[in-house]
Amino acid sequence: TASVVFFPKLCAQATTYKKQTFKSQPTRLRIQLSLVNKMQRLFLLLSISSAAAFVAPPGKSSFTVARPAFSVLGARKSDDDGDVVQKQTALSVGTFVEFSEKGRVHIGKIEGSEHKAKGGARYDVVDGEGKLFHIGDKAVNFSTQAPFTRPEADKLFHQLEEAQHASEVDLQAQLDVSPDLLEMAWEEAASEEEETHQLTPKSFIDLIHSHAASPLESYMAWRLLKTDMAHVFFRDMKENGRVVAFKAKARKAVDNAKSAFCSKEENQEKYDICFV
Known part of the structure; x- marks a missing residue:
């Protein structure tokens, strides 16, 4: 701010001096004075610009805060x-x-x-x-x-609609997951090496088929793991009221659940786990 006040006075003094001596000075000196005058004007403009750069416009912030994506x-x-x-x-x-x-x-x-x-x-x-x-x-x-992309989004949406109406048998067929494989997945999740004893739909697909689950596979696995047959081996784990994972039951709890499940006549011929 001091430079903004000081340099107009300096420029005024230099201008007065230049008018008085300009005609009487040799050509080389006149050129030097002209250059000094231009430099003074340039310095004044730079000083004003620098001072203004630190002043935020009225009613506006001097910086912008990016909004989060969620x-x-x-x-x-x-x-x-x-x-x-x-x-x-x-x-x-x-x-x-x-x-x-x-x-x-x-x-x-x-x-x-x-x-x-x-x-x-x-x-x-x-x-x-x-x-x-x-x-x-x-x-x-x-x-x-x-x-x-719009085509891929439309395709997935229709696939999710079809999967939402799919029966348990259809889900098993499309995921290529039999009740025996489901029981093997439970044994793996219930093992001592698995600390949480939990499976998400994605980790379930990875465990069974050794590849990353697609959004459609995740949804179908989520629906399959919520069926009565899957509840013989797993129980739902919720977060914010939504089922997000499935915890392997203890062996004694599985034996009791399997006994109750297979005692129903409609399940005895339908599921291989009841033949043991």
């Missing part, structure tokens, strides 16, 4: 130690979801979302027929990211 919702609840903030990540727009509505199950795409004051999220979801649903976060059962 939304984190904060829900407060009171306890003995005061308020505790519970953070929950909201599903992003464009996500494919299986959701429940009035006792019915649908496949849809999230087209919009809003955050409630208490920390919950609500979504605008459109199904395959173009019908719009307004649902809460708890209504979402399963979610997966959509592919980036």
Whole structure:
């Protein structure tokens, strides 16, 4: 700021001196004075520009904060130690979801979302027929990211719709997973080497077929592991109200569950695990 005040005075003095002596000086000296005058003007402009660069425009911030690609919702609840903030990540727009509505199950795409004051999220979801649903976060059962390209996204959406209506037998056939393989997966998950004794749909596919699961395979594996037959060996593990993993039961619990499952006449001829 001092330089901004000082240099106009200096320029004024130099200009007065130049007018008085310009005509009486030799040519070389006149050129030097002209160069000095130009340098003074340039320095003045640079000084003003430098000072202005540190002043933010009125009503605007001097920097920009990038927004995150996802939304984190904060829900407060009171306890003995005061308020505790519970953070929950909201599903992003464009996500494919299986959701429940009035006792019915649908496949849809999230087209919009809003955050409630208490920390919950609500979504605008459109199904395959173009019908719009307004649902809460708890209504979402399963979610997966959509592919980036429109043709691939449309293809996956229709495949998810078909998988949502597939029977247990169809799921076993499409995943190439028999009840015996399911029991072997349980034995592996229940082994001492596996600390958590849990399988996610993706890790289940990797364990059975030794390859990374596609979004469609993950959804079909998730549905298969939620069947009564799979519940002989695994129990659902939830996070934020959604089933996200499956924990291997203890052997005694499996024996009891298998006995109860195979005692039903409709299961005795249908499942190989009941022949043992």
